[in-house]
Amino acid sequence: MPFSPTGISKPRKPRPSRARGLRTSTGCLTCRKRRVKCDETRPRCGQCAKSDRDCVYGAPNTPTLENAASLTESPEQPSTARRNTATSATGIPGNTHSPGGCSSLVGDIDPQLFMSSPELRFDLSPLTITTSVPSPNSAPLEWYDLLAEDAISNIQKHNLGFDQTSLSRRQSPVPETPDVDPQLLSPSISHEPPVHHVEPWNTVGTISLTDDELSLFQHYVNVVGPILDMFDPMRHFTLVVPRLAVHNVGLLKSLLAIAARHLALHSVQQRTQSVQRPRSSINGPPETNNQVKALKQVATQYYYETLHYLSKNLLYPVYAKSGEIIATAILISTYEMFDAEGSYNDGGWERHLRGIFWIQRSQDNNGESHDGLRRAAWWAWLRQDIWVAFRESRRVLTIWRPTKRLMDLSPDELATRIVYITARCVDFAANEKQYDMALRIGLGDRLLQALDDWYRQLPPSFRPIYTLPADDTSMFSPIWIHPPVYAAAMQTFHFARIIVLINQPSVGGLNLFRQRRRQLDESVDTICGIAMMHQGQDLPSAFVNFQAVYAAGLCVQTPAKQNAILRLLETTLDVGKFPPKTLLDDLVRYWREES
Structure with a gap:
C-alpha cells in the first residue's frame, strides 16, 4: 500500500485500464500523462496544440508515465537542467506554512515537485520572438539609434543648445587604427606599447576628475549603486562598475549623469558618512530651485556626452560586446528611469528597455551567466522591465528560461x-x-x-x-x-x-x-x-x-x-x-x- 510523505498510509487509487493508454509507448509525454490519444505530430502534436499545452517528447524507449513527470523543460529548454544534480545546501523552514495554508515540515517535500516545477515551462513573450529583433551584430547600433533619435528630438523640441550633429552615428568602415575619443588620452600615457593589454576604448591611467565630478562619483558609489545591487550579493554596480568607469569615458559619463539626476530628484542631498567629500559647488544640499535646476542641467550634459562617446566607439565590434557597454546601457536606463517624469522625457525609458533587451540577447546574457557583471546587469534590467510591463499591461521582454532546479x-x-x-x-x-x-x-x-x-x-x-x-x-x-x-x-x-x-x-x-x-x-x-x-x-x-x-x-x-x-x-x-x-x-x- 502506498505511503504519503508523512508516512501515513492511504488507499491505492483505481488503476486505469489498458484501453485508456496506460501502457502506450508512443506519442508525446504530455498526452501519455493525460491518457489521451496522440497523433505524434512534431514539434507539437494536435492534442497539445488544441489545448495549448507544452508538448514534450521523451527519448526513445521511455514507455512509462513516470518519465513524463520527471522532465524539467520543454523541447526548447537546454538539457543542462537534467545534468544539474547537485544537492541543495539550503533547508526548508521547519513548521512553516505554504501560502495555501498547508503545513510543510523539513524533509516532507517530494523532490519530484521541484524537478517538474511549472515555472520552468512558461510561454515566451510574443514581443521578443518576432522577426523584427535585430541581429546580434547590429543590436547595439539599433539601441543607440533609439537613444540618438529621442535625444535629437529633445534638442530640437526644447532648444537645449547641444550639438545634435555629434550624436549622428558614423557610417564609414572601422579603420584599422581606432579613432579613439580624445578624452581617452591621458597626458601621462606613454606612446610606447603598454606592458599589459588594454582595449582601445579604455585608458591605461585613471581618468582625472574635478571636485564636482568626484562628489558625484562618490554619491553613485554610496547611494545609487546599492539600489542597482539590491539582488546582487557580489555588488557589481557598486564595486566593479566604478573601477571600470575610471578607465572608460562612456561608462564614466553615464555614471556621473545618473548620480547628478538622482541628486536632482531628491529635494535634499543625502550625505554619506563613509567617504569625506571634497569641497565642490554641488556638495551642499540643493535646497533652492536653482540648485536643483543646475543639477538637472549637469545630468543632461553628461547624458549627451555619453551618447556622443557611443556614437564614436560603437562601431568597434569588440567594444559592442564588452562588459563596459552593457554596464553603460544599464546606467543609461536607470538615468532615464529617474528622469521618467522629467520635462524632456517622452517615454524614452520604456522604449529603450527594448533596446537593452537586444543587447542582452546579442551578448547571450541571462540570469545564469558565468560573468558576474553580465548576470547582475540582466537582473537589474529585468527588474525595471517588470515594473514598466506591469504598468503598461504588456508582457515582459525576456525570452530566457532558467535551467537550475x-x-x-x-x-x-x-x-x-x-x-x-x-x-x-x-x-x-x-x-x-x-x-x-x-x-x-x-x-x-x-x-x-x-x-x-x-x-x-x-x-x-x-x-x-x-x-x-x-x-x-x-x-x-x-x-x-x-x-x-x-x-x-x-x-x-x-x-x-x-x-x-x-x-x-x-x-x-x-x-x-x-x-x-x-x-x-x-x-x-x-x-x-x-x-x-x-x-x-x-x-x-x-x-x-x-x-x-x-x-x-x-x-x-x-x-x-x-x-x-x-x-x-x-x-x-x-x-x-x-x-x-x-x-x-x-x-x-x-x-x-x-x-
Missing part, C-alpha cells in the same frame, strides 16, 4: 528566482484576450503552483526575525526580515501572488472565494509589514516597497485599509523619490472605479 539554488539564487517568476506573473496579467476562461484558469493555477514551490523551498533565513505589534496609528504589524534582500524577495513573492489572484478568473463557490480572500489579506499584511520596517532606513528597499505596496492597494476594499496604504505608499515615495506621487492618484482612481 529550485532544490539546487542557494538562498541568494532563490531571491533572484522569485524575480523571474514575477516576470511570468506579469505576463499573465497582460491585457491579452486570446485565452478563454478555462485556459486562463489553468495558467493561473500553474503560476500559483510555481509560487508555492518557491515558497516551500525557502530556508529559515527568509523568515521574520521579529514581528512588532501594530500600534494605534497603523493597521499593520511591522515585520523584520534580515538581510533586506530576503525581505525584498518576500515582498516580490506577495506582489506576484496578488497579480495572479486578481487577474485569474474564478468559477468556484464561496469556499474558493474565502480562500482567495485569505491569501490576498495575508499578502497585503506581509507587504505592508515589511515596508513599515524597511522603508525608513533602507533606500534600496524603497524601490521594491513602492511596487509591492501599490499592488497591495489593488486588493484592499475597506476605507480604513485604503487610507493606511495611501499613507504608507506616500512615505515610501518620499524615501525613494521615484516614481512621482501621481502614483497615489492612480490608486485612488482605481478604487473609485472599482467601487
Whole structure:
C-alpha cells in the first residue's frame, strides 16, 4: 500500500485500464500523462496544440508515465537542467506554512515537485520572438539609434543648445587604427606599447576628475549603486562598475549623469558618512530651485556626452560586446528611469528597455551567466522591465528560461528566482484576450503552483526575525526580515501572488472565494509589514516597497485599509523619490472605479 510523505498510509487509487493508454509507448509525454490519444505530430502534436499545452517528447524507449513527470523543460529548454544534480545546501523552514495554508515540515517535500516545477515551462513573450529583433551584430547600433533619435528630438523640441550633429552615428568602415575619443588620452600615457593589454576604448591611467565630478562619483558609489545591487550579493554596480568607469569615458559619463539626476530628484542631498567629500559647488544640499535646476542641467550634459562617446566607439565590434557597454546601457536606463517624469522625457525609458533587451540577447546574457557583471546587469534590467510591463499591461521582454532546479539554488539564487517568476506573473496579467476562461484558469493555477514551490523551498533565513505589534496609528504589524534582500524577495513573492489572484478568473463557490480572500489579506499584511520596517532606513528597499505596496492597494476594499496604504505608499515615495506621487492618484482612481 502506498505511503504519503508523512508516512501515513492511504488507499491505492483505481488503476486505469489498458484501453485508456496506460501502457502506450508512443506519442508525446504530455498526452501519455493525460491518457489521451496522440497523433505524434512534431514539434507539437494536435492534442497539445488544441489545448495549448507544452508538448514534450521523451527519448526513445521511455514507455512509462513516470518519465513524463520527471522532465524539467520543454523541447526548447537546454538539457543542462537534467545534468544539474547537485544537492541543495539550503533547508526548508521547519513548521512553516505554504501560502495555501498547508503545513510543510523539513524533509516532507517530494523532490519530484521541484524537478517538474511549472515555472520552468512558461510561454515566451510574443514581443521578443518576432522577426523584427535585430541581429546580434547590429543590436547595439539599433539601441543607440533609439537613444540618438529621442535625444535629437529633445534638442530640437526644447532648444537645449547641444550639438545634435555629434550624436549622428558614423557610417564609414572601422579603420584599422581606432579613432579613439580624445578624452581617452591621458597626458601621462606613454606612446610606447603598454606592458599589459588594454582595449582601445579604455585608458591605461585613471581618468582625472574635478571636485564636482568626484562628489558625484562618490554619491553613485554610496547611494545609487546599492539600489542597482539590491539582488546582487557580489555588488557589481557598486564595486566593479566604478573601477571600470575610471578607465572608460562612456561608462564614466553615464555614471556621473545618473548620480547628478538622482541628486536632482531628491529635494535634499543625502550625505554619506563613509567617504569625506571634497569641497565642490554641488556638495551642499540643493535646497533652492536653482540648485536643483543646475543639477538637472549637469545630468543632461553628461547624458549627451555619453551618447556622443557611443556614437564614436560603437562601431568597434569588440567594444559592442564588452562588459563596459552593457554596464553603460544599464546606467543609461536607470538615468532615464529617474528622469521618467522629467520635462524632456517622452517615454524614452520604456522604449529603450527594448533596446537593452537586444543587447542582452546579442551578448547571450541571462540570469545564469558565468560573468558576474553580465548576470547582475540582466537582473537589474529585468527588474525595471517588470515594473514598466506591469504598468503598461504588456508582457515582459525576456525570452530566457532558467535551467537550475529550485532544490539546487542557494538562498541568494532563490531571491533572484522569485524575480523571474514575477516576470511570468506579469505576463499573465497582460491585457491579452486570446485565452478563454478555462485556459486562463489553468495558467493561473500553474503560476500559483510555481509560487508555492518557491515558497516551500525557502530556508529559515527568509523568515521574520521579529514581528512588532501594530500600534494605534497603523493597521499593520511591522515585520523584520534580515538581510533586506530576503525581505525584498518576500515582498516580490506577495506582489506576484496578488497579480495572479486578481487577474485569474474564478468559477468556484464561496469556499474558493474565502480562500482567495485569505491569501490576498495575508499578502497585503506581509507587504505592508515589511515596508513599515524597511522603508525608513533602507533606500534600496524603497524601490521594491513602492511596487509591492501599490499592488497591495489593488486588493484592499475597506476605507480604513485604503487610507493606511495611501499613507504608507506616500512615505515610501518620499524615501525613494521615484516614481512621482501621481502614483497615489492612480490608486485612488482605481478604487473609485472599482467601487
